[in-house]
Amino acid sequence: MGWGDLGCNGEPNRETPNLDQMAREGLIVSSMYTAAPLCSPSRASLLTGRLPIRNGFYSNNTAGRNVFLFLLLCLSAAYTPQNIVGGISDDEVLLPELLKEKGYTSGLVGKWHLGHQSQYLPRKHGFDFWFGSPNCHFGPYVDLVTPNIPVFLNDNMVGRYYDDFHIDRQHGISNMTQLYTDAAVDFINKVASKGPFFLLWAPDATHAPTYASEKYYGISRRGRYGNAVMELDAGVGTILDALKKQGVDKNTLVVFTSDNGAALVSKQDGE
Template sequence: MGWGDVCIYLLYLLLQMGWGDLGILGQPEKETPNLDKMAAEGMLLLDFYTANPLCSPSRAALLTGRLPIRNGFYTTNDHARNGYTPQEIVGGIPDSEVLVSELLSQAGYRNKIIGKWHLGHRPQYLPLRHGFHEWFGAPNCHFGPYDNKATPNIPVYNGSEMVGRYYEDFAISRASGESNLTQLYVSEALDFIDRQAAAGRPFFLYWAPDATHGPLYASRGFLGTSRRGLYGDVVRELDDGVGRILARLRARGLDTNTLVFFTSDNGAAMVSRTQGGSNGPFLCGKQTTFEGGMREPAIAWWPSRIQPGQISHQLSTVMDLFTTALELAGAVPPSDRVYDGTSLLPTLLNGTEVDRPVFYYRGDELMAVRYGLYKAHFWTWTNGQDERSKGIDFCRGEDIPGVTTMQQVNYTDSPLLFHLGRDPGERYSIKPKSSEYKQAMRKLEEVVASHRAGLLPGEPQFNMCDSAVMNWAPPGCEKLGRCLKGPESKPYKCPWPH
């Protein structure tokens, strides 16, 4: 009997956390009991990566199975700059890209996204246009509050129409950090699971709460409960939500045929100081292509299929979730494009590990590559002195000469090489004249040459901005009497400082 002959449910939990935020890897005792239990009952993947050190491109890669340089989630306005989808962005996920949600829908799955979308907020880019049947959440980050004159507050959608806005109908206190949003997201997940269980229907749930993304928020029952301050309160509430979702799967008898995967879309934001997470031993954080920016927490849970208590060092990425989901559903992606994901089923079910590369992109530039335990940096850059002087530092407290550079430094002729097994913090580069360096670089250069030979960049989606495309009048605003008048269209090249 093949996978397509059984009812498989898929649940992705995408929380913005770093490796050091899990109790199993350094959090104070009992801060993440449910995630710790999830890892003990399943598999912990210690060498798991996102596809980009920033949220929007990572999410696009997860859902398309393709690197951002292929699916268009990058910019060519300036070299090696991170881009995402703020309100001013004109672009979004292209119709030419085929999302896992679309393919699962064709295979008979009921799909729902809960939380932040971040693949474009104009109507043509929203989730229900791309294979999702249900959505409760927002298209952008919950920055604000705004004045709704110069900048509109971010809308919250239920289905295809907005049902209010952050800071107005969905309160987030900037003073105390109190908000009930995570509880709403948990309730939506439990309701969705109940309905699909009652219908006996396969489903794909993409649970993407954003409470750990600044500004932080937690509900009243969790505020002040953690030794890590507000950030710890947020993590505790998200951990509780994960526990409730897994418990509901068990209660509905769905746990033994549901693959649940927990991960993050980028490393913890070091720039947030006391309001951010921890990347443990890894260098720097979000926005960078050092390990702290792209090496992510990852837990796979599937009782009766994934044996408990396993640890894997298989090199893997968020794009593998695309391929893994399709294999389980018996769905076949279009054959006219290159995919960067590989099925994780041999690893999850049999503990198999194979050699493969990981590519670290920042905008339009391949900054680094990893193969085996070796990682080579072709370019290094954190962020500039102008930003550092304002307190914006993506490597806060970590300064390694020649590595955490404040200018873009080209090491292509003699890449910086690290052995991540004995130096996971990328602090001690291997000497170029050594035999170890020469042998490792031969293989890494082969891998990069093969990758570049088959690379066809997509049309960049992060080049153009326009204040007229912000969330002035989202679908459904007229029913609420909440449409806002925006400015005239004046497109301009998006400025990306990082």
Template sequence: MGWGDLGVYGEPSRETPNLDQMAAEGMLFPNFYSANPLCSPSRAALLTGRLPIRSGFYTTNGHARNAYTPQEIVGGVPDEEHLLPELLKGAGYASKIVGKWHLGHRPQFHPLKHGFDEWFGSPNCHFGPYDNRARPNIPVYRDWEMVGRYYEEFPINLKTGEANLTQVYLQEALDFMKRQQAAQRPFFLYWAIDATHAPVYASRPFLGTSRRGRYGDAVREIDDSVGKILRHLRDLRITENTFVFFTSDNGAALISAPKQGQCSTHPRLCRWGCPGDPGISEAPSGPLTHPG
């Protein structure tokens, strides 16, 4: 997602009312920059609090620990790194990642080996579809079990742009929060969806609803989902002791334009995948914590 794609940052169509309201009622961090213009390094920085190069993650995807493409890259986050959910576990938190991990696809790099108690999502993005011979489609996991693959059990229609993934990820988030509140346990939810990552998708109720094309449809669905998460916190009566952060990982994915709609880097320069991009970016990946 691009810096300029939210109404609060000047997007003229004003199609993000929930995020704009969240900004109006909370705090803005206009000088908060992602640590890298590529997914794996920026996510490593978000979860470790360290420059990604210190964890062995680099912009160039030829390096072994970049974790950029699961079929080719066999590295991931090192054991000696302390991720945010590992630290929170010591304080009694339950932690879940929903969506894209992108810090290694082999068993030793699994999210549940690095502090998370639950995972529903994928080690990478929804690239594909592939031929399932030389290269298989990207898997989707529930904890340790592979429950399907993108374009197969989790369909994405590249022609129409329809996919129900954001709604699936939303329900995972709502269910997790409800279970933890029922158990009176503090929680950390890392809701790392990838709807605005190319190829862009949205569920049927949002397709064709934006003035910015399919990309705008995806942004509107993300905004609607954030609104539902915030309302769920109110329904659970835990808004007063819950922190919610909305951020993104590395810069506007201009590869989506023009067929899938146009994202905006305004007033920033460059884009996703471009060295030097300061962006607020393509795949919202913000931590949500409930200190209890």
């Protein structure tokens, strides 16, 4: 998602009313920079508070593509579950691990991207709940060597993108953002009355191949990408409403950020 995709930053179609309201009522951090221009290193930095060169996920930034260092294992490839064997080090202390010491319950809904093998998954690194995927919704793949990317509920795989969680690449339609929104609200409803909680809501809908649910199909003036942004904004509104219904909105800090910024890869889908 790009800086200029939000109405509060001047996008003329004003298709993000919930995020625009957050901006009006809260604080816009206009000089904040992501740690890297690609998902894994930026997410590792977000969750560890450490620069990519220190936490083991870093990029040489050649032509926008990357070479990662995973536990001193160098692999010149895009980071996909099928061909990367490393992940976040046990030596790194992640935000949910710190918060657990203060009695927080932590949940992740959506994309993880810090390792797909069992020892690297979110519940090994401080999260109490996870519904989502180790990676983005690339594909579909049709061979055993490169299978479609899995979706997890906690430690168990519950299906795969395209096979069990439908994504229509031709028309840009999927209900994944809605599923992620529902899971976030369900998590809030279950834990809000029991003590402090941390929720990382990480839908990947604005990442190519871009999609939105049928409710948001064809309604944006900006095509498929705009549809995805509008549904993302609606998800934010739904989550904020859940906080209000649980009576915790006055003492909950809500931060919205994009992990990378405007992705030109969306042009590949004719968007």
